[in-house]
Each structure stands twice: as C-alpha cells, then as structure tokens.
Amino acid sequence: MRPRRWVSVLVCAAAASAAVTACGSGGASQTADGRTELTIATFNEFGYEGLFSEYEAAHPDIKITQRKTGQGGPHHQNLFTKLGAGSGLADVEAVEEGYLSQVMAKASQFNDLKEIGPKDLSTNRWLDWKTAAATTRDGKLIGYGTDIGPLAMCYRKDLFDKAGLPSDPEAVKALFATWESYFAAGEQFTARSGGVAWFDNAAQIFNAMHNQHEVGYFDKSDNLVVETNPDIRKDWDAVTSAVAKGQSAKLVAFSPEWNTGFKTGAFATKTCPSWMLGVIESQAGPENKGKWAVTDAFPDGGGNWGGSYLTVPRQGKNTTKAAELAAWLTAPEQQIKAFQAKGTFPSQVDALKSPALLEQTNPYFGDVKAGALFAAQAGKVAAAQYKGPADGQLQENVFSPALQSVEQGKNAGEAWLTAVEGAEKAAK
Amino acid sequence: MTVVLTPVDRGRAEEARPRPPRRHRLSALDTKVSPYLFVAPFFVLFAAIGLFPLLYTAYVSLFDWELGADDPAFIGVENYTTLVGDEQFWNALFNTFSIFVLSSGPQIIIAVLLAALLNANLRARTAWRMGVLLPYVASLVALTIIFGTLFGPQYGLVNEVLTAVGIGPVDWQADTFGSHLAIASMVNWRWTGYNALIVLAAMQAIPREVHEAALVDGAGALRRFFSITLPMLRPTIIFVVVTSTIGGLQIFTEPKLFDPSGGSGGGAENQYQTVVLYLYQSAFQSFDLGYASAIAWVLFLVVIVIAGLNFLLTRRLASTSSEVRR
Amino acid sequence: MTRRPSFTVYGLLAAFVLGSAFPFYWSFLVASRDNSALTGDFTLVPGGNFLRNASRVVDTIPFWKALGNSIIVSGTVTISVVLLSSLAGFAFAKLRFRGRGALLLFVIATLAVPTQLGIIPLYMAMAEFGWAGELEAVIVPNLVTAFGVFWMRQYLVDAVPDELVEAARMDGCSLWRVFWHVGLPAARPAAAMLGVFTFMQSWNDFLWPLVVLNADNPTIQVALEKLQSGYYVDYSLVLAGTTLATIPVLLVFIVLGRQIVAGIMQGAVKG
Structure with a gap:
C-alpha cells in the first residue's frame, strides 16, 4: 500500500489556513439579502x-x-x-x-x-x-x-387546619403580617405539627428578609457593611433561632430532596414568587391538589425573586x-x-x-385569581436595595452556605463569623 | 483468539540478520524524519490551539485580572503568594487528595479484576463489555437526580438501608468524610468499567501460548494471573495509574453534581470542594480570573509531581514482579 | 479455548452490569411515564408514554439536525484521534528518534493541565480563526489527544515485537508501511477501545459546544439542554431526550466493541 500522508497534510493545512483566516475574521452581521x-x-x-x-x-x-x-x-x-x-x-x-x-x-x-x-x-x-x-x-x-417574580406566601391549608391555625386566605394574612408574626406562627405550628417544618430552608427566608432593607451587604459607596448593618445581624438571628426551634425543613432549594419535600408535605409555608406556583404544582403533583393555597400577603411588605x-x-x-x-x-x-x-x-x-x-386564575390553587394577586404584590415591593458588585456572590456563596451549615448543626455564632470572613474575602 | 505472530517473525528476523542492510538514501531519510512526522500532528495541533490557552493563563495569573475588566493591574506573583496563605485552597487540596485516595485505589484493583472476568470466554461478550461502560455514557441530568436521591441526607435510599441495618443515617452533605465517601463511590461507579475495558484491551494482547505453557507447568488460575497476566500488563497499568492520578486530582464533575445547590462551593462549609471546583468558583463566580489562573498552574505542578511519583512507584512494583517472570 | 466460565463469573458480572445499567433503565422508566415517577411511588415497570415523550422531544428541539451535527463532529474526531494517536503512539513505542523520551513526557504533561479555564482563551482563539459558531471549532481542537497518544504508546510497546518492526525494515518497507501493515493491525483492539471512548466523550461534550456553537447549529447535547427550560423541569421529556441520544453511542460500541477481539485474529492472519 502506498504511503498515505493525507492525514498529516490535512492537519498542517488546517493549521495554515487557520493562520490565514486569523488575519481577516470579524463575521458579517448582514444576511445574504442585505438585511x-x-x-x-x-x-x-x-x-x-x-x-x-x-x-x-x-x-x-x-x-x-x-x-x-x-x-x-x-x-x-x-x-x-x-x-x-x-x-x-x-x-x-x-x-x-x-x-x-x-x-x-x-x-x-x-x-x-x-x-x-x-x-x-x-x-x-x-x-x-x-x-x-x-x-x-x-x-x-x-x-x-x-x-x-413578585413574592406572596404559599401555604398548606390542610396542615394549617391540623395544627389549629387559621387556613382561610384572608385569615392567614395576620400570620404573614410581619416576620415576627411569621416566626411566632411557625413556633405555634411546629409545636403541634408532629415534625412538619414551617419553611423549606433558612436561606430562602433570610434572602427574602434581607432584600427588603434599603441597605444590604454594601452601602452606596460599595463599602461592605455586613458587620455594621444591624438589619443583617437581626435577620440572621431571627432565622437561625427559628432553625434551632425546628422550623426549617433543611431542604436545599431545587435539590431532589426539596422536590420530594413538596410531595411529602415536609413544610407548611413557602415564600412564593409568581412562577413558584408552577413549581409547586409540578412537584407536589395532582394528589396534593387543593392542599396548597396562596395569599396576597408577605411579611413586612413585599419582595421579588x-x-x-x-x-x-x-x-x-x-x-x-x-x-x-x-x-x-x-x-x-x-x-x-x-x-x-x-x-x-x-x-x-x-x-x-x-x-x-x-383575570388569570390558577386551578391548582383553588381557582385563585393569581394574576391580580401577584400584580398587587408587585406594587408592595419597596425601593430597590442598592447592590454592590459582589452582592450575588455574597448571597449564593457566602450567606446561603453559612445558613445551611447552621441547619447542618453548626453553632450559629460561629457560622456568623465564617460568613463575615467569607464576605470580606468575596468583597476584596 | 490466537494472537501470535512472534515465532514466525522471529525466525524471519534471525534469517535476515546476516544480510547486509539496505542503505538507500531515501530509507535513511525515512528513518530519520518519519518518526517526527508521525508525532507531528499532536505537536502541531498543540502549538496551534493548545499552547495559547496555556500561555494566556500563565500571563493572566500575574495580574489582578477580573473577568471582563478593562485594565487589569500587574501584580507579579501576588496571586501565588496569596494562594499559599489561602486556607480554602489547602482545604480544597486536602479534599481532592482524600477523594482521590478513596476512589483511585479501589477503582484500579476492581478494574483489573473485572477485566479478568470479562476476558473469560463469555457468551455475548460485547453486551457484557457495553454493560460495564454504561455509566460512562449516562447523562449528567440523570446522575444528578439519582445520586441526589441515593445520598440525600433526609430521604436518601442509602440512609434508609443504613438505618435498617442499625448503623444509622449519615449526613452525606454535612459530614466531611461522609461526603468524600459518597463522591468517591460516584467516581468509582462512573470510571471502574472504563478502566476495566482499558485493561481488558491489553489483556487480549497477551499471547495465549504464555498462558497455555503455564497451564502445562501446572500453575493455578490465581498464580497465572499474578505471575503472568499482571506483569504483562505493566505498560497498561502504568497508563491507568498515571491517567487516573491526573484525572483524579482534577476531579470536578462528580463533586459539582453532588452539590444540591448546583454551585461550586462543595458543601456548606466547603466540605467537599476540590481544587478544580475552587478554581471554577474563582473564575466564574468570583470572576477573579487572575487568581483562578494561579490555582490552575499550582494544581498543574501538583498533578505533575504526584503523577510522576505514582509512575515511579508503579514501575518499580511492576518491574520487580516481571523480573520474577523472567 | 472452549471452556465456558462458571456461573460465579456470570453472577459477578451480572451484578456489576445491573448496577451500571440502573441509571439507564431508570431514565427510560421516567421517560416512559411522567414527572411524578420521580417523586411518587417508585416502580420498576415502565409506562406507556415513551413514544409520546420521544416525539415531543423531536418536536421541541431541532433533534435531527443536532443529531447529524453530532455524528459529523464525533465521527470526524473519532477517526482522526484513532489514526493520529496510533501513528504517534507507534512512533513513541517502536521507533527510535532523538528526543523521544522528552517529547513523550511532554505529551503526558499536557494531560495535567486543568481545562476548565481554557474555555476563555480557546474562545478567543476560535474567534480569531473565524471559527466561532462553526463545527470546526468543536472538531479541530480535538483532532488528536494526549490521552490517545499515551494510550496507544503504552499498548503498542508490548503488543508489537521489536523484531517484527526490524524485519519489516530489512525487507525495505518504509516506516509508513511498517505502521500500516504491522502497527495498525496490532493496534486494533486498543484503537477500537480508544474509538469508543473518544466517540462517547465527544458525543457528551456540553459546555464548549454550548459556548462556541450558534443555537441554530447545535450538537445533540446542546440541543437537549433546551428541554430543561422553565422554572420546573419536565424530567420525562428531558430523560426521553437523553435516552434517544444514547442510542447512537451504543451502536458505535456494538460496532467497535467487536473489533476488540476480531482485530487480534485478523492481525494474526495478516501478519
């Protein structure tokens, strides 16, 4: 058989042509017909x-x-x-x-x-x-x-009933008036729920609370204020003490276990942006139809996710x-x-x-007028919080993991120190 | 399955020896140049495409280079000195080694044994071989869900079993060793069959006669495996050890899949964040491209050193046993 | 060798294969039912929705175009990697030339470079070459791999006796002919294995094709990712897609898998 070097020739040619086209790239953004x-x-x-x-x-x-x-x-x-x-x-x-x-x-x-x-x-x-x-x-x-994604509150009517809480969309609004009332209701609920938690995980609650403040992780000159902003520590303490009282189901959002949690009814409330209704319907499945409800209330005002x-x-x-x-x-x-x-x-x-x-309604949530409900919630969002350059990172890579570590059993005080340290590193 | 060209050809070679070698000019040129032409495609392609990213990351690692920034500042080796004092990096390096040790050792041993099983005169050979390679083709979506379901701290199947046998549940996410064990089993599951097939291909090349001669000598199956098969697999075992060291120290996909939040933190307290996960987090979440590049280079050196050590170790172990053979 | 192995061997292998195949079966299971198969009561019986889900996949994404692209990309890459790696592996294993050891070490060392960061400079290079958005961008960088060269070298070092190479040289064969008639036939089992691995890897590659290809000209994995749009994922659809996309890979395995054995016998005959 004749030596066939076409392979190496091909590769050399490819490299050569690459070198040539390198000079004149810059794709045209015009179509063939001039559009x-x-x-x-x-x-x-x-x-x-x-x-x-x-x-x-x-x-x-x-x-x-x-x-x-x-x-x-x-x-x-x-x-x-x-x-x-x-x-x-x-x-x-x-x-x-x-x-x-x-x-x-x-x-x-x-x-x-x-x-x-x-x-x-x-x-x-x-x-x-x-x-x-x-x-x-x-x-x-x-x-x-x-x-x-304006935030409202979703909750399990049947579990509220069982625990002796009001379950009517109007009556529950008092429970969801402030974060204080929310956690108080959670305490009442978990005392009688037989192991069912109040919310899905700490980070979901903390992020919603955090985003309501006018000043968050950074002030308007991009200085990190995690330690000096009293609101952050206050939220942290409120959420971690709720975790300590067994209010968290400790299910990481969007994980397979979280999905299962909807199905098995592992928690009774969920911070609920408009698009979450579809998630709940899909995860909780037809067998839980009629158990979930949504109300146009959100602790301390509104929020967006x-x-x-x-x-x-x-x-x-x-x-x-x-x-x-x-x-x-x-x-x-x-x-x-x-x-x-x-x-x-x-x-x-x-x-x-x-x-x-x-006029849009949602049959899974008892034909609630979802469109009107979330439009009303969108109006309750206060002024946007100023976000520093590392804000997203602080939420996703620092505070959410730190809260998860508390759910995994870490001392809340130590976890706070870790979070502060992580925030400083991220903001550097 | 007879393989042997050797006896016939050996004869031919001996026969040819007294003849004066032909020394045409063309042939001399062929001998000199052809080997370089044979290896050229790799190097040409590397020079054209692979080299630039390498030099680019080396260059970037000397800057405080934020991804997409306009004018990065030159900071010399500062990224490297920061790295040396970075606890998170050392933690990641520890995790990487821990997962590597838990996975590579068992994996190679099982791969060799599995290859021995597959080397038997099986019915429907291709089907069996395909069977063990299936994990390698499984979609990552399916793997994420399945392993998330298996090792879920609360509803996980593994914990149900452990509870049933009285060991009690393990928090696979929170517990450092537990998470390493879970990830290592994921790694082993994905890569053992793959390595087994590599070893199998080499086993198939062992001449039957060698086995048959030993059989005549009355050597048992176990003895034949250890004193014939294994030594003859030396180059392949070296290959498997070196590539799985390199791959194991660069482990990324499995720990990333294992994080239920989908991030690159490797657990709430970086319990299972590996070096490449940290690199990835630095580059694409913190956008600190300079720092990520420094991590990449340091990891490269670590991998080279460990792979080199493993190579020497394997060569020594394998050569002592092959001397016995000869 | 006519003796069949014992039941123990089959039993061990069966256990291993069952564990390996489970995610596949499970993917098919979900794909043949609906989303509730994931979180609901677990059952091992497939449902009857697979064909419906599969046709939804084909309707939702440019499935056939993506499949064609993937076959072109993975096919080209596989053929090239097998040939070029065998060639270089043969040279490293059996030919003597200055700098052989150093060059081989260099090849292996390139394996140790973490690839995750390379995506940015590689994109810059491809944009410079004018290949951004073109299939070349996913083919050319993978035409020969260090893994392949190293593997073929390690295999050929023992699989081809030095005497055979020498004899062929004495007979006046050019090195290319020695490679073609001695090296390549002997390399067939390893080459087939490399072919299977390369095809699978190329087929499953996701992030690089996603970044460098245009959405109207995707590979199959990039196209399949679009099935995951929405705040909640319809896993029956997604897994129907991944199940469909696995079929060509299994076909390649069946074709090349036979070579692992057949190659040796042919090599023996030809040699």
Whole structure:
C-alpha cells in the first residue's frame, strides 16, 4: 500500500489556513439579502418566539436570530465567558436578576440604554424598583426590564387546619403580617405539627428578609457593611433561632430532596414568587391538589425573586438597532403577549393593569385569581436595595452556605463569623 | 483468539540478520524524519490551539485580572503568594487528595479484576463489555437526580438501608468524610468499567501460548494471573495509574453534581470542594480570573509531581514482579 | 479455548452490569411515564408514554439536525484521534528518534493541565480563526489527544515485537508501511477501545459546544439542554431526550466493541 500522508497534510493545512483566516475574521452581521441580522440570547422561556416574526414584518430590514439556552446557569456562564473573551455575545443578551449585580459590576461592557435606546422611551414604563436595580450609580441604564417574580406566601391549608391555625386566605394574612408574626406562627405550628417544618430552608427566608432593607451587604459607596448593618445581624438571628426551634425543613432549594419535600408535605409555608406556583404544582403533583393555597400577603411588605432584563453589550455591531428591538420587546403590549404565551409575569406598569393578566386564575390553587394577586404584590415591593458588585456572590456563596451549615448543626455564632470572613474575602 | 505472530517473525528476523542492510538514501531519510512526522500532528495541533490557552493563563495569573475588566493591574506573583496563605485552597487540596485516595485505589484493583472476568470466554461478550461502560455514557441530568436521591441526607435510599441495618443515617452533605465517601463511590461507579475495558484491551494482547505453557507447568488460575497476566500488563497499568492520578486530582464533575445547590462551593462549609471546583468558583463566580489562573498552574505542578511519583512507584512494583517472570 | 466460565463469573458480572445499567433503565422508566415517577411511588415497570415523550422531544428541539451535527463532529474526531494517536503512539513505542523520551513526557504533561479555564482563551482563539459558531471549532481542537497518544504508546510497546518492526525494515518497507501493515493491525483492539471512548466523550461534550456553537447549529447535547427550560423541569421529556441520544453511542460500541477481539485474529492472519 502506498504511503498515505493525507492525514498529516490535512492537519498542517488546517493549521495554515487557520493562520490565514486569523488575519481577516470579524463575521458579517448582514444576511445574504442585505438585511441586518440581530441576535438575541435568552434562557428559560421568555415567550418571545411569536413576537420576532411580528417585529420582522414591521421592520423588513431586520432579521432576528434567537440563541436560546434552557437553563440560566449555562446561559450566564456563556455570557461571562464571552465577556472575558471580548467577543461572541449576542446583540441583545438577557440577564437574570440573580446575576444582575455581577453584570452591573461590569457596566462598562454594556451600553447605556438611555443613550442608545429610543429617545421617546420613558423609564416610567416599568415599576420603579425594577428600573432602579438596573441603573448604575452614575445613572446609566444597563437593561430593560422584562418580567418579575413578585413574592406572596404559599401555604398548606390542610396542615394549617391540623395544627389549629387559621387556613382561610384572608385569615392567614395576620400570620404573614410581619416576620415576627411569621416566626411566632411557625413556633405555634411546629409545636403541634408532629415534625412538619414551617419553611423549606433558612436561606430562602433570610434572602427574602434581607432584600427588603434599603441597605444590604454594601452601602452606596460599595463599602461592605455586613458587620455594621444591624438589619443583617437581626435577620440572621431571627432565622437561625427559628432553625434551632425546628422550623426549617433543611431542604436545599431545587435539590431532589426539596422536590420530594413538596410531595411529602415536609413544610407548611413557602415564600412564593409568581412562577413558584408552577413549581409547586409540578412537584407536589395532582394528589396534593387543593392542599396548597396562596395569599396576597408577605411579611413586612413585599419582595421579588427572579425576573430578567434585556441588555445590549458593547461588543455588538448594531447596538442602536439592538436597543430598539429590546425596547420594543419590553413594551407592555409585547410583554402581555409573552405572559399569555409562557406565563412570564410582566414588569411594566401598564401590563400589570391588563385584563388578560388580572383575570388569570390558577386551578391548582383553588381557582385563585393569581394574576391580580401577584400584580398587587408587585406594587408592595419597596425601593430597590442598592447592590454592590459582589452582592450575588455574597448571597449564593457566602450567606446561603453559612445558613445551611447552621441547619447542618453548626453553632450559629460561629457560622456568623465564617460568613463575615467569607464576605470580606468575596468583597476584596 | 490466537494472537501470535512472534515465532514466525522471529525466525524471519534471525534469517535476515546476516544480510547486509539496505542503505538507500531515501530509507535513511525515512528513518530519520518519519518518526517526527508521525508525532507531528499532536505537536502541531498543540502549538496551534493548545499552547495559547496555556500561555494566556500563565500571563493572566500575574495580574489582578477580573473577568471582563478593562485594565487589569500587574501584580507579579501576588496571586501565588496569596494562594499559599489561602486556607480554602489547602482545604480544597486536602479534599481532592482524600477523594482521590478513596476512589483511585479501589477503582484500579476492581478494574483489573473485572477485566479478568470479562476476558473469560463469555457468551455475548460485547453486551457484557457495553454493560460495564454504561455509566460512562449516562447523562449528567440523570446522575444528578439519582445520586441526589441515593445520598440525600433526609430521604436518601442509602440512609434508609443504613438505618435498617442499625448503623444509622449519615449526613452525606454535612459530614466531611461522609461526603468524600459518597463522591468517591460516584467516581468509582462512573470510571471502574472504563478502566476495566482499558485493561481488558491489553489483556487480549497477551499471547495465549504464555498462558497455555503455564497451564502445562501446572500453575493455578490465581498464580497465572499474578505471575503472568499482571506483569504483562505493566505498560497498561502504568497508563491507568498515571491517567487516573491526573484525572483524579482534577476531579470536578462528580463533586459539582453532588452539590444540591448546583454551585461550586462543595458543601456548606466547603466540605467537599476540590481544587478544580475552587478554581471554577474563582473564575466564574468570583470572576477573579487572575487568581483562578494561579490555582490552575499550582494544581498543574501538583498533578505533575504526584503523577510522576505514582509512575515511579508503579514501575518499580511492576518491574520487580516481571523480573520474577523472567 | 472452549471452556465456558462458571456461573460465579456470570453472577459477578451480572451484578456489576445491573448496577451500571440502573441509571439507564431508570431514565427510560421516567421517560416512559411522567414527572411524578420521580417523586411518587417508585416502580420498576415502565409506562406507556415513551413514544409520546420521544416525539415531543423531536418536536421541541431541532433533534435531527443536532443529531447529524453530532455524528459529523464525533465521527470526524473519532477517526482522526484513532489514526493520529496510533501513528504517534507507534512512533513513541517502536521507533527510535532523538528526543523521544522528552517529547513523550511532554505529551503526558499536557494531560495535567486543568481545562476548565481554557474555555476563555480557546474562545478567543476560535474567534480569531473565524471559527466561532462553526463545527470546526468543536472538531479541530480535538483532532488528536494526549490521552490517545499515551494510550496507544503504552499498548503498542508490548503488543508489537521489536523484531517484527526490524524485519519489516530489512525487507525495505518504509516506516509508513511498517505502521500500516504491522502497527495498525496490532493496534486494533486498543484503537477500537480508544474509538469508543473518544466517540462517547465527544458525543457528551456540553459546555464548549454550548459556548462556541450558534443555537441554530447545535450538537445533540446542546440541543437537549433546551428541554430543561422553565422554572420546573419536565424530567420525562428531558430523560426521553437523553435516552434517544444514547442510542447512537451504543451502536458505535456494538460496532467497535467487536473489533476488540476480531482485530487480534485478523492481525494474526495478516501478519
């Protein structure tokens, strides 16, 4: 047989051609027929699929390509990789609220939408706190709000009944008036529940409490104030003492055991953003239908968990057109359609008044008017807390694990010291 | 399954010896250059693609380089000096070694034994082989749920069994040793079959005659395994030891899957955070790319040293037994 | 060798395989029922929903396109890795050249580099080459692996007798012919094994293809990930997808798995 070196030739050729193309890269963002291609990267379900063709019909010079990732984790990993690499991001990138502080810390990589967005667009379109969270200290708007996750309280009616607590959606509101009343009710409940816990895990409660304060882990000049902010220590003590009294089911959120906990009824209450109703229905299953209820109350006011923004990274080539698209998608008319398509709860003031939203009911939760209920809860959210650059990290990698360690049996005082130390390291 | 080319060819080689070797120019060139051409693809590809990331991380490790930052500050070896004093790093290194010891040793021993079983004249051989390799193809989604369910501290199946036999439940998440044990069993489950097949491929290359000769000499199955099979597997065992040392010290997927929060912290108090998890957390959660790069380089050195030691150790152990053979 | 092994051997193997196969069976179980199979009463009997879930998978994501892409990517990578690794492994094992030991050590040392950070510079390189979004970006970096070279070297060092190589050289064979007629046939069992591993690894690769490929041109794992969108995951759908995606891998194993034995006999005949 003849020596066949095509393999090595091929590889050498590949390397050589690589060297050549290296000189002239820079992908064109024009399609063959001369339209401008805009890419938009989303994750989960934004409910935008039907809207793109509508936009293309109104703008014949635009072609939209959606890059959709299933879960938030990989989406944001991709986002940060390309931020680090300096290229490859979509023209419009979705950012989830939980990752927002990390993105805000890199605000210089994103366009100020006040500058490049449509001039006639007023930020009054969104709830104040939604916009405030995406506005930098020097007033730049990094993202247009898409959806939100206003918090209400979900609870097990049957378990409340058994423990002798009121279970009617109106009557339970007194239990959920303040965190103090919440933990007091928890104490009453666990005394008679026969081992059933009051809430799923400490971090879920702590984060909700923490986010209600005007000042959180950082003050407005980005100084870490974990030790000097009395609110944080107060929340910590309240939650850890509830853990000590057996109020926590100690189930890490979104773990397999947490899912099982819904099914077996391991806890009686759940801090409940709008999207949590679907989670509960899916995890608790049809056999628990009618046991769960939701009420338009949340201790000490309101809160938000989840929801996203559309940003326009500086890497993009058609930033003005991208901002225009993002502005259009986040208009109330469009967000209502997205809500109808995939149930994303809108962050726009007008969308929250839409009949389509207000009349929505949820059969699993006893036909409660869920749309109206969560719209009311969205109005109860106080001003957005100022988030420092490491805020998301402090919540996910410092305080949540520290609280988990208390649930695993660590002394709360020691765990506090670990958390403070971890916070200092993270903020460095 | 007869393998042997050796006797025939050996004869040919001896026959050829007196003949004067042909020394064409072309042949000389072939002898000189061809070996380099054979190994060239790897090095060319490495130079074209693999080298840049390596140099890039080395460069970045000398900066206070935040991911996506505009102008990182040069800080020399400060990332490395910080690392030396970083308790979390030493904790991660300890965890890595602990999980590595709990997994690699048993894994290689079971892999060799399993390979011996698979080397028997089985019915439906391919099916059995495929069977042991299945964990390697299992989807990570399925693994996360299954191992989360098995080792769940509260509703886990393993704890139910342990309680039933009177040992009592173990908090697989909170307990350092418990978590290492759980992760090691995950590692062993995923990789034993894989290593067994590697060993099996090498076992198949052992000439039948060697076994048959020993059989004639009256050597028992066990004796044949230890004094024939094992020594002849020396290069493969070295391969398995070196690659599983390298892989074991870079362990990442299993401890990440094991964290129910899906993060890279490796437990509430980093009970099972490995070095690569810490590296990953530094890069993609703290965005401290400079520091993460320093971790990567230090880990690289640690892996090289340990793999080197294991290589020497294995070679010595294997060569003493092969001397016995000869 | 006609003697069949005892029942003990079969029993041990069966126990091992059962443990190994469980997650697969369980994936299929959930895929054939619905989400409640996860948390509800555990049962070992599959339900009747598999085909329905499978067709939902095919409707939800660009399944066939992703499958085609994955076959192209994994197929190319596998063929290339097996050939190039055998070639280099053969040189390292059986040929004498200056710097052999050092070069081999270098190959092994590259295995020890943690890859997790490489994703950022690698993306920069691919963007520079103009390959971002193209299949080249997932193929080219994997065309030959240190693992493969090291493995083939270790296998060939004993599997091919030096005398055989020398004899072939005496007969005037070029080194390439020696490799092709002596090295490669002898390498077949190991090459088949390497092929199986490489194909599986390439097939299951997720993060790099996710980052570097465009969403409209994904590999199968990237496409499957989209099944997990939503605040709660429909596991019956997700696991139906992963079950479907495993079938090609098992086919590759069946084809290559036979080579592990057949290769030796053919090598013996040809040699």
